[in-house]
Amino acid sequence: MRGVFAGKRVNRRMPRRRPRPLRAPGRMRPRLMRRVRPAVLLLLALALLAWQVPGLLPADLLPIRKVRVEGSFHHVSVAQIRGRMAPFAGQGFFSVNLAQVAQAVESLPWVARAAVRRSWPDALEVRIREQQPVARWGKDGLLNAEGKLFTSNASGGDRLPELDGPAGSEAEVLAAYRRARKVVAAAGLRLAGLRRNRRGSWRARLAQGVRIRIGRGAPAAVLQHFIDTGLAAVRSRLPRIAFIDLRYPNGFAVADRAGKGDGQAAGKG
DSSP states (O other), rough: OGGGGGGOOOOOOOOOOOOOOOOTTOOOHHHHHHHHHHHHHHHHHHHHHHHSTSSSSTTTBBOOOOOEEOOOSSSSOOHHHHHHHHHGSSSSSTOOOOHHHHHHHHHHHTTEEEEEEETTTTEEEEEEOOOOOOOOTTEEEEEOSSSSSEOOSSOOOOSSSSHHHHHOOOHHHHHHHHHHHHHHEEEEEEEEEEEEEETSOOEEETTTOEEEEEEEOHHHHHHHHHHHTTHHGGGGGGGOOOEEEETTTTTEEEETTOOOBGGGSBBBB
C-alpha cells in the first residue's frame, strides 16, 4: 500500500557522519584538561602564597623526602653534603628555605658554592662547586682566587705559594703577591712566598730558597728596584745565598748559607 506517496520515490538514506579527527598521541582530551587545569592553577597559587606569606601553609605540607647531589667532587663527599641537609628533611616542599639550605652546605670547608632548587614533588637538588686553592695561608689555611680563606687539612699542592699575614689581610697579601710575582717572573725567577707582619713589613721567598727582607715598601716596587740595580751582581750566587736584605736606602745586604755576609756594600742603588 503506497498511500499518499504513491508514484513518488522518497529518499530515506541517513545523512553521512563526518569522521572524527585523529588526536595526536599523548594529547589530553579537552574535558580532561578542563579538570586538570584548575588543580594545577591551585597548586601554583598555593606555592606563590607560601613564598609571599611565610607561615600561611603548613610547614610539613608535601615533606621533603629525597636529596639529589650533582657535581664532581675531589675533597667533598656526598655523605658530608647529605649530613648538612639532614636538618631540612621533613620540611614542606613550599616552605623549606633554599637560602638556608645553601648556606648550610657552603659551611663545608671545601664547598665554594651550593645551588639548591626544588624538584617536584618531594625532593631537593643541590649542585656543588668546590674551592680551587691558589695559595697556602699560614700553617693549615688555603686561599681561593678571591682571597677568601678556607681551612683544610688536605694537601693543596706543593707548588702553591706560601702566604701569611694578620687576620683579615688575606686578599691584600694575595694581591701584593700577584703583582710581585709578575716582576720576579720577568727576571726569570719564581716567587714562592710572601708574608706581612703586624707592623706592615714584608718578607718574600724565592723558589731557590732565598729569603728577601723587603720592609714596609710595596713588594712589587722594591723587588723591581732590586732587579734593576742589584740582581746581576748576585744572580750567580743565588743557590748559596740565605737572605737578601733590601731595607737599606742606598743598597742591600747579602748573607750566604755558610753564615758569611757582604753587608751593605753589596750593590749600591
